[in-house]
Amino acid sequence: MTTTRAEFDQLSExxxxxxxxxxxxxxxxxxxxxxxxxxxxxxxxxxxxxxxxRPAIELRPDGAGDGxxxxxxxxxxxxxxxxxxxxMAAGLAVRTGTTxxxxxxxxxxxxxxxxxxxxxxxxxxxxxxxxxxxxLLLAGDSAGGGLAxxxxxxxxxxxxxxxxxxxxxxxxxxxxxSGTSFTTRDGDDPLxxxxxxxxxxxxxxxxxxxxxxxxxxxxxxxxxxxxxLPPLLIQVGSRxxxxxxxxxxxxxAAHADVDVTLESAARAPHNYQTAVGRLxxxxxxxxRAGVFLAERLEEHVVVPTA
Numbered sequence: 001m002t003t004t005r006a007e008f009d010q011l012s013e014x015x016x017x018x019x020x021x022x023x024x025x026x027x028x029x030x031x032x033x034x035x036x037x038x039x040x041x042x043x044x045x046x047x048x049x050x051x052x053x054r055p056a057i058e059l060r061p062d063g064a065g066d067g068x069x070x071x072x073x074x075x076x077x078x079x080x081x082x083x084x085x086x087x088m089a090a091g092l093a094v095r096t097g098t099t100x101x102x103x104x105x106x107x108x109x110x111x112x113x114x115x116x117x118x119x120x121x122x123x124x125x126x127x128x129x130x131x132x133x134x135x136l137l138l139a140g141d142s143a144g145g146g147l148a149x150x151x152x153x154x155x156x157x158x159x160x161x162x163x164x165x166x167x168x169x170x171x172x173x174x175x176x177x178s179g180t181s182f183t184t185r186d187g188d189d190p191l192x193x194x195x196x197x198x199x200x201x202x203x204x205x206x207x208x209x210x211x212x213x214x215x216x217x218x219x220x221x222x223x224x225x226x227x228x229l230p231p232l233l234i235q236v237g238s239r240x241x242x243x244x245x246x247x248x249x250x251x252x253a254a255h256a257d258v259d260v261t262l263e264s265a266a267r268a269p270h271n272y273q274t275a276v277g278r279l280x281x282x283x284x285x286x287x288r289a290g291v292f293l294a295e296r297l298e299e300h301v302v303v304p305t306a
Contacts, residue, residue: 003280004265004280004281005266005267007279007281008237008239008265008267008268008269008272008281009267011269011272011275011279012190012239012267012269013190015191015269015270016190016191018191019191019192019196020196022195026078026079026109026203029078029079030078030080033075033079033080033084034081034084036084037083037084037086037087038086038087038090038276038277039086039087040059040086040090041090041091041094043061043062043094044059044060044061044062044090044093044094045058045059045060045061045062046058046059046086046090047060049101051101051103051123051126051127052103052119052121052122052123052124052126053119053122054103054104054106054119054122054123055082055104056082056101056103056104057082057083057085057086057089057101057102057104058100058101059086059089059090059093059099059100059101059102060093060099060100061090061093061094061099063097064093064097064098064099065097065098066131066135067096067097067098067099067135067137067164067297068098068099068100068101068127068131068135068137069089069092069093069096069098069099069100069101069137069138069139069293070100070101070103070120070123070124070127070136070137070139070163071085071088071089071092071100071102071103071139071140071144072085072103072105072120072138072139072140072141072144072145072147072148072151073085073088073102073103073140073141073144074140074141074142074143074144074145074170074172074271074274075107075142075143075144076142076143076172076197076200076201076203076204077107077108077116077143077147077200077203077204078107078108078109078200078203078204079107080107080143080144081104082102082103082104083102085103085141085144086102088139088141088169088273088274088286089101089102089139091276091277091286091290092137092139092167092286092289092293094290095287095289095290095291095293095294096137096290096293096294096297097294098297101123101127103119103120103123105119105120105123105147106119108203108204109203109204112203112204112205112206112207113204113205113206113213113216113218113219114216114218114219116147116204117147117150117151117154117218117219120147120148120150120151120154121151121154121155121158124136124138124151124155124160124163125155125158125160128155128160128161132161133160133161133162133163133164134161134164134300135164135297135300136163136164137163137164137165137166137167137293137296137297138151138152138163138165138167139167139168139169139289139293140168140169140171141168141169141170141171141271141273141274142169142170142171142172142242142270142271143172143200145168145169145170145171145172145173146168146171146172146173146220146221146245148166148168148171149166149171149173149221149224149226149229149232150217150218150219150221150224152166152229152230153217153218153221153224153225153226153229154218156228156229162228162229162230163230164230164231164293164296164297164299164300165230165231165232165233165292165293165296165297166229166230166231166232166233167232167233167234167235167289167292167293168233168234168235168246168249169235169236169271169273169274169285169289170235170236170237170240170242170246170270170271170272170273171234171236171242171245171249172197172242172245173221173222173242173245173246173248173249174220174222174223174244174245174248175201175204175205175213175214175220176211176214176215176220177194177197177198177201179241179242179243179245179247179248180244181241181242181243181244181245182194182197182241182244185239185240185241185243186241188239189239189240189241189269189270190239190269191269191270192241192270194241197241197242201214204219205219221249222245222248222249222252224252226249226252226253226256226258227256227257227258228256229253229256229258230258230259230296231258231259231260231261231292232250232253232258232259232260232261233260233261233263233289233292233293234246234249234250234260234261234262234263235263235265235273235288235289236262236263236264236265236268237264237265237267237268237269237270237271237272238264238266238267238268239267239269239270240268240269240270241270242270243264246262246264247262247264250262261292263285263288265281265285268281272285273285273286273289
């Protein structure tokens with residue numbers, strides 16, 4: 001067994017121990033999830049800001065350049081916060097030499113679809129106005145990964161320029177739960193049962209017509225026209241119920257002539273990259289994501305003429 005496989009097995013065991021009880025309330029889930037928030041590392045200055053009318057945490061590494069990264073945290077649109085996104089956002093900021101913003105978008109069930117998309121789009125538009133799209137990167141994990149792609153679609157429809165590149169980690173892109181992996185990975189995914197993910201969707205989607213909303217491209221980007229989107233990196237683990245959410249997104253992006261890179265890590269569990277700083281495989285995955293984003297940002301740097 002390789003070192004990486006052993007690491008994934010250990011993380012999967014930890015995931016199994018940390019699963020939410022089916023009886024847990026939303027507030028209990030939010031409090032437990034918040035306990036796992038990772039603070040900004042040494043050398044990264046964290047400052048609370050307003051971004052598009054929502055709170056955000058600015059994460060600026062020492063020596064950061066002009067690039068800007070908008071990060072959207074995971075949590076099924078129900079749990080999580082700007083604080084729980086700090087670990088990933090700061091990790092990418094350090095690796096890309098950018099200033100990152102972890103956004104505190106509104107959560108369900110208090111604020112249902114499309115509130116999260118509206119907030120992310122407003123934050124993105126704010127950054128475009130301040131800095132220009134040619135300096136922007138976009139990233140997100142789990143539901144935040146799906147939200148990142150939905151933000152691109154909403155921005156395109158609003159006539160906004162696209163960011164330089166986007167990276168998503170274990171993205172949730174299909175709220176209809178129609179991917180084959182919801183069946184084939186049931187019992188193998190150490191973190192979720194299909195009912196768990198369905199419960200998040202019931203809280204997020206509108207109560208009056210959840211089925212119709214679930215098929216919306218802004219709720220389920222796997223059904224969207226992805227033409228015109230920027231270069232896209234997708235990382236996913238093969239044990240995930242959401243495995244097909246990532247694979248189908250990659251295929252659809254390729255069909256739409258999007259420059260797409262897919263990494264499917266064998267036997268990795270959901271969102272393993274969030275163990276950055278604690279798991280070598282997570283660090284390596286984030287290293288690769290940082291290279292992907294930084295190289296494309298460098299391609300957009302305009303060198304002044306003498």
